[in-house]
Amino acid sequence: MFGAANTGDPTTLKQTYEGMFVLDNDAVRADWQAAKRIVTDFLAKHGAELKTARRWDERRLSYPIKNHVRATFLLCFFEQDGENPTLLRDLELNETVLRYLILRTPLVPAMEYELSEEENKPGYEPPPVPEDMAPAAEEGASAAETVDVDLDQIEAEVAEAVEEIESVETVAVAADAPAAKAPAAKATEAKATESKEG
Amino acid sequence: MTDSNQAMKQSDRKNVDLDYKDIELLTRFVGGQGQIVSRRRTGYSAQRQRALKQAIKRARHLGLMPFVG
Numbered sequence: 253m254f255g256a257a258n259t260g261d262p263t264t265l266k267q268t269y270e271g272m273f274v275l276d277n278d279a280v281r282a283d284w285q286a287a288k289r290i291v292t293d294f295l296a297k298h299g300a301e302l303k304t305a306r307r308w309d310e311r312r313l314s315y316p317i318k319n320h321v322r323a324t325f326l327l328c329f330f331e332q333d334g335e336n337p338t339l340l341r342d343l344e345l346n347e348t349v350l351r352y353l354i355l356r357t358p359l360v361p362a363m364e365y366e367l368s369e370e371e372n373k374p375g376y377e378p379p380p381v382p383e384d385m386a387p388a389a390e391e392g393a394s395a396a397e398t399v400d401v402d403l404d405q406i407e408a409e410v411a412e413a414v415e416e417i418e419s420v421e422t423v424a425v426a427a428d429a430p431a432a433k434a435p436a437a438k439a440t441e442a443k444a445t446e447s448k449e450g
Numbered sequence: 451m452t453d454s455n456q457a458m459k460q461s462d463r464k465n466v467d468l469d470y471k472d473i474e475l476l477t478r479f480v481g482g483q484g485q486i487v488s489r490r491r492t493g494y495s496a497q498r499q500r501a502l503k504q505a506i507k508r509a510r511h512l513g514l515m516p517f518v519g
Contacts (some may be wrong), residue, residue, distance in 0.1 A: 272471075274512055308471070313513035323513065327471075353470075353512055 265333045267356055269300075272308065273326040273343075274317065274351040277381050280310070280324040284378045290348050291326055298339040300332040303360045304368035307378050317350045322384040329360040468501045470508035476515060480506065484516045 271291075279287040288305060295302055308327040313320065343349050370376065466475065479487050479502055486506055489499045509515040 272512060311514075314510075314516040315513060317513050325512070351512060353508055355508075 266301075266331045267334065268303070268329065268331050268359060269354050270357040271295075271328040271330065271352060271354045273328065273349050274313075275324045275326055276318075276320060276348045276350055277310070277322050277324055277384060279348045280378070281381045284324075287324070287348060288326060290346065291328065291343075294339060294342050294346070295328065295330050295332075298332070298336045298342070300330040300336075300339070303329040303331065304364045305329075306364070306368045306371045310379065310381055312384075318347075320350055320384070322382065323350055324378075324381065327364075329357070329364055468498070468505045470505045470512070470514070472505075473509060473514050476502075476506050476509055480515070484518050 273291050275287050275291075279290070284307070288307075292302055292305055305326065305328040308325040310322065310324045312322050317323065340354075343352050468475070470476070479492060481487060486503055489496070492499060492502065494502060506515060510517050
């Protein structure tokens with residue numbers, strides 16, 4: 253039976269899941285507990301039994317997600333009766349949760365309980381979240397500047413190249429004109445001498 | 451990748467847990483452009499290589515590892 257081996261109780265379909273949630277740093281900066289509660293409330297709303305929830309890390313993302321360069325990762329372990337599509341839909345619609353990954357796991361690691369308890373102590377304060385710039389402001393601005401400079405340079409180079417080509421063409425035409433006339437004149441002269449001789 | 455991978459003992463490589471959260475380990479198994487290294491170079495069995503692929507793809511999904519570069 254699905255999930256029976258996990259809990260040891262064949263009458264229940266409860267399954268343990270591991271959820272990693274990528275949270276918006278703006279919300280985390282405002283209030284970490286409130287940001288965490290968004291996810292835990294979703295889980296509770298959809299009938300999940302939360303085992304542990306802790307801040308896993310805050311780091312720079314390998315690529316921008318929803319215009320965010322940095323994000324905070326929340327790691328949760330919870331039990332639930334099978335997959336819940338309404339939970340996934342709520343997570344998709346929420347703007348604080350940038351991305352999530354929910355996996356089935358055989359059991360909650362013992363270390364997770366300790367780390368989660370430490371975080372739930374009253375005096376706990378998460379490390380300060382560094383300021384990050386939106387990727388559009390961070391990368392787009394510099395890219396836009398370089399593009400402008402490049403366009404100007406390209407236009408100037410193209411104009412110079414066109415001028416050079418035109419000048420070379422006019423010189424070539426001027427040089428070719430007498431050279432072209434000369435063989436033609438020679439040919440007519442030769443014909444004239446031939447006709448005279450004949 | 452090859453140097454660090456070769457430095458790891460065969461037994462260690464077999465026993466190590468391939469988790470999507472262990473970015474330090476997973477980065478050893480991607481090339482310069484972020485591509486997953488082949489079985490020929492990792493020396494993994496089909497099952498282990500599949501687990502490695504799954505872990506890297508999960509890490510990529512969460513923005514922990516790059517898709518390219």
